[in-house]
Amino acid sequence: MFGLILIYWVGKYFYQLAEKYSQNKWLYAILGIVVYYAGQAIIGFTIGLVTVFFDISIDWDNKIMMALIGVPAGALSAYLFYIFLEKKWKNEEVKVDSIQDIGKEIED
Numbered sequence: 001m002f003g004l005i006l007i008y009w010v011g012k013y014f015y016q017l018a019e020k021y022s023q024n025k026w027l028y029a030i031l032g033i034v035v036y037y038a039g040q041a042i043i044g045f046t047i048g049l050v051t052v053f054f055d056i057s058i059d060w061d062n063k064i065m066m067a068l069i070g071v072p073a074g075a076l077s078a079y080l081f082y083i084f085l086e087k088k089w090k091n092e093e094v095k096v097d098s099i100q101d102i103g104k105e106i107e108d
Contacts, residue, residue: 043070
């Protein structure tokens with residue numbers, strides 16, 4: 001249940017960010033959720049490789065521990081992607097007023 005609420009909030013924040021910068025809202029809401037799950041998958045894959053190469057014993061059946069590792073990893077990856085998009089779109093934002101003033105005489 002916590003996972004569904006978290007997915008809702010991730011999607012909502014990406015939707016609002018895309019709306020703020022006039023981007024495709026639903027695309028970036030879904031992409032934010034995909035990035036959240038990709039972050040969880042990457043950390044799971046990394047932990048799996050570490051256990052194989054370094055012969056570390058991890059209880060893979062402990063779902064609570066896996067969630068305590070996966071949820072922050074997914075949230076961190078979604079947050080970093082959010083910050084990346086926000087900075088990118090802020091730098092690409094074109095001021096509409098300045099475009100309208102091209103060719104006009106400068107008033108003293």
